[in-house]
Amino acid sequence: MTLQDKWEELADIKDELAVRDWFMGTSGNLAIKVHDNPMEFLVTASGKDKKKRTAEDFLLVDADGNPVENTHLTPSAETLLHCAIYRETNAGCSLHIHTVANNVISELYGDKGSVDFQGIELIKAFGMWEEDAILSIPIVPNYAHIPKLAEEFTPYISADKGVILIRNHGITVWGKDGFEAKKLLEACEFLFQYQLALHQIHSK
Secondary structure: OOHHHHHHHHHHHHHHHHHOOOOHHHOOEEEEEEEEOOEEEEEEEOOOOOOOOOOOOEEEEEOOOOEOOOOOOOEOOOHHHHHHHHHHOOOOEEEEEOOHHHHHHHHHOOOOOEEEEEOOHHHHHHOOOOOOOEEEEEEEOOOOOHHHHHHHHHHHOOOOOEEEEEOOOEEEEEEOOHHHHHHHHHHHHHHHHHHHHHHHHHOO
């Protein structure tokens, strides 16, 4: 696929997530790999209104998260997280969003270090078909210093598709391509809403 093809694919994902209201206050960032050698990927530009589609929504960066060409655009703050994913895996797309549901779940289970889901249909999105399968989503501390956050984040990147929660910050998912990454993100947000609904019922 060409650079333009990748741009359009990422723009389409951004549009779909924007409709769900998953980019409050310009938060969140998306990335899609363009080349393996040299490794380059498109990432959302910082501070943009992601409900709008413009020619400056993304910029091409290298393996270290630096712009490939001269530009006035700045890569999203969490670009180093995407760098870590592409360095450690063969993933083709990674998505990072902040929602009320994923923030509350990360706080409720943050001290435990993970949140587990078992016997719920949507864990099949992760290829878990066994009846006793458990999806365990790690929760890492939130550091304002992004290099420190990336350092804490990286040990939990163990496969070509996955998910990590950052406590009171947001969720990052990745997959082989845009379709898989979006599927995993949607599944996780369903699971979080489900868990919060259960928590509310049980707390009465």
